[in-house]
Structure formats: C-alpha cells, structure tokens
Amino acid sequence: EPEVTQTPSHQVTQMGQEVILRCVPISNHLYFYWYRQILGQKVEFLVSFYNNEISEKSEIFDDQFSVERPDGSNFTLKIRSTKLEDSAMYFCASSAGFNEKLFFGSGTQLSVL
C-alpha cells in the first residue's frame, strides 16, 4: 500500500536554529497537510496545501513557519527560528481529494534544546 514518508524520524536542534522537515506524500494525492502533537496533548492542525498554495492554516502557523513543494514529490515544513515550545512530533499527511481520508506519515520527532 502506498504510504507517506517523512525524514528524518528524529531531529534535535538548538533554540533559534532553522529546521526543515521533509515529507514525500502519496504520489497521486493533491492535498497536503502538516499536523503536530506535543507530548501528552492532542494532534493539532498546522496547515493545508493545495495547488501550490496554502489553503488553510491555524493560529500556530505563524511567520516562523513556511511550507513548500519544491518539486513534484516533496513537501517541506520549515521553522525559521525554533523555540523550545516547537518541540513536538510533526506529522505530514496527504489526501487524494478534498473530502477524502488523510494518510499520515510516521512523523518527525523534533526536539528543541
């Protein structure tokens, strides 16, 4: 079964550093998402992306965050200057259509020290 792949599985960074989390969505999917889960809390929506632009974003997704689809296969989340509170598991997801179910990757555990 096709799957969403995320790299790296773990990322440790110093506060203030930039990080890029990478995702390869399922190849024929058109909608792409980033979610995150802070330890012990619920999975939270960050951003959705369709047709090469952000379609929706949450209050969490401020100016420090950006997303990009640099080529036909990758989908990246960049955090420009990481903060301690950005430490979380970040999940990439994709879907074939607007109202289709989301397929999630295994996540990248980001630790900001």
Place this chain on the structure above:
Amino acid sequence: DQQVKQNSPSLSVQEGRISILNCDYTNSMFDYFLWYKKYPAEGPTFLISISSIKDKNEDGRFTVFLNKSAKHLSLHIVPSQPGDSAVYFCAARDNSGGSNYKLTFGKGTLLTVNP
C-alpha cells in the same frame, strides 16, 4: 478550546469482549467524523468514518455510532483482539466554510486488549 473531547484517557478490555470508545463534540457545524488508530512510533491510521447524515457505519469488527442530538459518537470493536491495542483518536471536520481542510482531533484513548 476542546471542540472534540475524549474523556477516557485509557480503556482496558479482555480479548473477545467489546471495546467501546467514546467521543463528544461541541461544534454543531461538524459534519464528518473519523476514527484513527495510532501505534507507537507510527502515524495515525484511518479506521472508519461517518457522515453526519448517518447514525451508523459498520466495517467488519468496527462500528461507529453517531448521536447528533447528543453530539456524541462512539466506536465499537467486536470482538476485541490484542492487536487492537493502540491509541484511538476521534476527529471531526467542519465543512461550513472557512475551515474546510482541517481535522480537529481529540486527545485520544489508549486501548489495551488483554489476552
């Protein structure tokens, strides 16, 4: 802002018995509900969904019930198997406009099925 609530952080069930996982929501504009299962070190995996125009959806051992007047849904697993042990997330989508793409998740319920 807990629009989707899973009030039981954990549930323990004997193999072969029924597991019932509950979810409550507050946003009356939610019109589509999903259950996801998550094993450690993996991403959430879609399990079953239900549209607000229905009150029941069944897929093998999994059945989701929706009570719109009570703003409550439940996931029934019958019979429960040890491999069902995982965290179960309830999620909902609001298609009323302005928020069409995101899923709102509950905090999850850890289900343990004992052999």
